[in-house]
Amino acid sequence: MSIIGIIGSGAIGTAFATTLARAGIAATISNSRGPDSLKEQVHALGSSIKAGTREQAARADIVLVAVNWGKLPAALAGLPDWDNRIIIDANNPIEAPLFKPVDLKGRVSSEVFADLMPGARVVKAFNHLRAEILASDPKADGGRRVLFYSGNDNAAKAEVAALIDRIGFVGIDLGSLAVGGKLAQFPGGPLPNQNLVKVG
Numbered sequence: 001m002s003i004i005g006i007i008g009s010g011a012i013g014t015a016f017a018t019t020l021a022r023a024g025i026a027a028t029i030s031n032s033r034g035p036d037s038l039k040e041q042v043h044a045l046g047s048s049i050k051a052g053t054r055e056q057a058a059r060a061d062i063v064l065v066a067v068n069w070g071k072l073p074a075a076l077a078g079l080p081d082w083d084n085r086i087i088i089d090a091n092n093p094i095e096a097p098l099f100k101p102v103d104l105k106g107r108v109s110s111e112v113f114a115d116l117m118p119g120a121r122v123v124k125a126f127n128h129l130r131a132e133i134l135a136s137d138p139k140a141d142g143g144r145r146v147l148f149y150s151g152n153d154n155a156a157k158a159e160v161a162a163l164i165d166r167i168g169f170v171g172i173d174l175g176s177l178a179v180g181g182k183l184a185q186f187p188g189g190p191l192p193n194q195n196l197v198k199v200g
């Protein structure tokens with residue numbers, strides 16, 4: 001079983017940790033302020049989730065990054081080589097409070113994100129639903145809630161697909177970052193906020 005790290009303990013990082021905790025999967029969650037600031041949060045999440053430093057979280061086999069777009073360069077700076085590990089990009093190129101889309105010069109946000117993490121195998125996932133919905137029970141309306149994923153490395157996608165299945169969602173492969181990343185990207189794609197349930 002892969003070790004999981006989380007960089008960003010806000011709405012999405014915590015929602016992801018909640019889905020892992022529900023399935024009893026161990027993970028280390030981190031933020032910019034250090035593990036002491038996360039004591040109450042990890043206590044509420046349950047015993048499988050530990051607080052760590054950004055560096056500790058970044059050492060995991062699979063690392064989910066959920067940080068405000070403009071803070072990504074700082075959050076990812078100075079970390080050890082990614083060395084072919086799997087990074088889940090849960091980010092969207094837009095920021096509160098203005099919600100002005102970032103000018104990506106025509107590129108897909110996950111490709112811009114991937115440039116910040118040379119040597120990582122980037123899979124885009126966990127970014128298309130609002131955090132409260134992501135955190136809620138994936139068993140809904142007689143079926144299982146859908147999560148989309150995309151990426152350029154099929155083996156990395158298979159591992160993320162297995163994780164999505166293990167935490168109780170139905171994963172749908174959207175293809176490459178250029179194609180699938182764009183479909184699920186907010187703003188710009190048609191899939192964000194589509195809260196879909198697969199029945200049967």
Ligand SMILES: NC(=O)c1ccc[n+]([C@@H]2O[C@H](COP(=O)([O-])OP(=O)(O)OC[C@H]3O[C@@H](n4cnc5c(N)ncnc54)[C@H](OP(=O)(O)O)[C@@H]3O)[C@@H](O)[C@H]2O)c1
Binds near residue numbers: 011033
């Ligand atoms: N909120 C949603 O419903 C939603 C839905 C889909 C996608 N997204 C995307 O997910 C990403 C995160 O959004 P969010 O709503 O979770 O944001 P958020 O609640 O503001 O949390 C952002 C997190 O990033 C951490 N962070 C900032 N700078 C850092 C650094 N240098 N090192 C380590 N951690 C750092 C913050 O830690 P500190 O507080 O310690 O600084 C905080 O835990 C964004 O790209 C957003 O577009 C959000």
